């Protein structure tokens with residue numbers, strides 16, 4: 001039963017002390033959404049608000065992410081699961097180190113194994129480096145499909161990059177068009193989006 005396995009994994013993540021990031025966290029952030037989703041979104045790690053609330057992407061970046069997903073016909077309540085490369089907030093929102101990423105990665109790999117998504121969206125360079133290519137550069141690979149463990153992967157910019165540089169929104173929207181196209185192709189030909 002996926003729900004039971006999820007519960008066990010959530011408990012393991014919340015009590016994890018495998019890396020130093022546990023020291024300053026308020027709580028670990030497991031992930032949220034539909035465990036049966038065909039679309040998974042993977043970001044970097046919890047920020048201040050996420051650490052307080054115990055949920056991923058609930059600050060300004062999260063609101064923007066929900067808006068982008070919503071415009072493409074996706075939502076965490078219905079057809080998406082959202083998780084991060086590291087489950088605990090790095091102090092002062094610094095980038096997680098390669099060691100922290102690799103120590104936390106088994107949790108994400110188990111989440112992916114349980115959810116078995118058809119499509120993964122990687123948000124930003126930490127997600128790209130953490131899951132696929134430690135030397136990857138998001139500016140070079142965004143908008144190009146990759147295949148990882150038989151899953152279609154679309155790397156794109158992190159919403160926090162869009163908040164810093166709104167001009168990137170156009171590129172992310174182009175990437176989302178490809179995601180919707182692929183979703184209709186391999187998951188649900190009737191997938192509805194008001195905008196695409």
Ligand code: SF4
Pocket residue numbers: 013016017018019020021022028086087088100103104
């Ligand atoms: S970041 Fe991951 S590995 Fe490190 S303490 Fe938190 S849950 Fe454990």
